[in-house]
Amino acid sequence: MTGLLCTCRQGFEPELAGELTQRAAEAGCAGYARTQRNDGYVVFACDDIGLAAALPWRGLVFARQKLALVAELRDLDPADRIAPMLAALAGAPRLGDVWVEHPDTDAAKPLAGLARSFGNALRPALRKAGLLTPKEDARLPRLHVLFVEGTHALLGIAQPADAAPWPLGIPRLRLMPDAPSRSALKLEEAFLALLAPSERETLLHPGMTAADLGAAPGGWTWVLTRQQLHVTSIDNGPLRQHVLDTGLVTHLRADGFRWQPAQPLDWMVCDMVEQPRRVAERMATWLREGWCRHTVFNLKLPMKKRWDETVLCLEILREQAGGLRTLRAKQLYHDREEITVFATKGPR
Template identity: 65%
Template sequence: MRDIDPAQPDPGTVPPVSGLLCYCRPGFESDLAAELTDRAAGVRVAGYAQTRRGDGYVLFHSDNGPALTHELPFRELIFARQKLMLLAELRDLNPSDRITPIFEALAGRGRHGELIVEHPDSDDGKQLAGLARSFGNALRPALRKRGFLSQKDEARFPRLHVFFVSGTHAFIAQSVVGDSAPWEMGIPRLRTHTEAPSRSALKLEEAFMTLLTERERNARIKPGMRAVDLGAAPGGWTWVLTREHMRVVAVDNGPMQADLLDTGLVDHHRVDGFRYQPVGPVDWLVCDMVEQPRRVAERMATWFREGWCRHAIFNLKLPMKKRWQETLLALDLFANNAGEHATLTVRARQLYHDREEITVYASVE
């Protein structure tokens, strides 16, 4: 087999494809497809979505993939766990030699700084985990030998993704560090805390990790800050805040875990979260109440309009249908009713630990 210069196209290269490959929670493919379609139209980049329910990913075909990935920053996408720029689609792969077609697809694509071999986070996709792991171990040194991959991981080059949807069908794509999720399959690996009152603690931990930059976390999450947790019982989100040594008013008619109250950092108010008003402004408001998303968004807007909080993380529980449309309505309602601020930052994402909901981070300066 002759060597291929990664800097030069090869006459036998696999026909390229163009567009985006985005991962999502299985069952939310149509919502991500609707989001990509609307956002692409908003930046005047033509294209169309291709997906199937339960696959855990969406293809968005466009003749101008580089422009599309530039115009749709990953941080602004809500239903995408990961955003990749498509390079090639490989069908009918020979199980005895899957590497040669990848070499051909990468000819002329330059060098990459890291290899990630993945599969969909779906019932069928999880059966490919063993293949992805073993194939990655074989492909990595082969790519380095040919010059397609740096000798060690380097963030200055794009990351190369090989995404298997079956043993004979894969997509080749790339991501840019800083404009994509840093985790394999777009899934952060968080440790379950047995001492936490509920698994919902993972939602707030992931929200802090995903929706805030490192600089924002360092500046906005500090010991001694004051917080309010609406719909707090049994205390999963309050527990996360107390681990940051914040003082928390936990608002819920239900009982809180006794260990939380023993910390001396928690004041439990048995009142309706939609009626509670703080005595004075607080640093953080968090809310995971089960209620219609527009009602929650309106109440969160009241907290910002009245100056009751500076930062917030809240969940919006979505309906079974038209979830993208409901998301837009709720976020617009919040932004339009949050009052006049020099800067109002709003970011939203369906987190890995979310289910039928999205998580919103809002902040004013």
């Protein structure tokens, strides 16, 4: 088989399938998506070798991980699962690492033990066959073995520069004891998933200015202060006192949808519960008017037609913000019925 293997949040397989189908068609790559609800992954079958380059991982909204599909192996013999995998990998490029995983679903969680133990057996076999380097090499392609069942696995290859750098596509973040809310993890993950390492270095500097719309109780403001940004937090509700005590925060009791800064800011973030189109329009106004250069915000998706709503909201941003340099969106691990958007405008 050829095509893509992408993982996603359980229950969002139709959205990912719709996204892959539309994006592939726009790129001129004919193919079809195959999945079932709650599988936690989508296979997009396509013979076009340019598909992977046409659909970069950071540009996909609902894909946690993106892999070039190598093979789907069914009816594996539990006594020897390795031999069919070695046969399927004949002619594959030299590999720098191997990750054995399972979909992030309720049904697949019992496979975690198999994934751990099988990885320990597969690595020496791959090295003996000359397919895996003696030591981990992050510069080379990485093999992923995705166990769907004990006798059913999919093999995919990740290019490190065009794939999530975390197993299952999930960054392992720990909620700090002084974080005002769990929502802090969403902004931390957004900076990791939506910004490349070089962008984090150039776009997040101590001393920069930011606004947090709908800030209470202060989770996203707290994340910004940890980057040593000066934050104006907009919310009629209270912020945690230790966030205010950083000396980096000005709390204004105002409506986040009406407030605007007196001077341009470097950043604006927003996690307000509002209709996604209204949020997209307000974020576009901030960018168009030059009130901020960079923004991260969430769009709360409807229960139905979530991919269609995503397309519409992103188009609103492109049309109304005017001359965006960057526009990316992801459904993060710490998101639920929402996606997180990063947009930037103007010189870096």
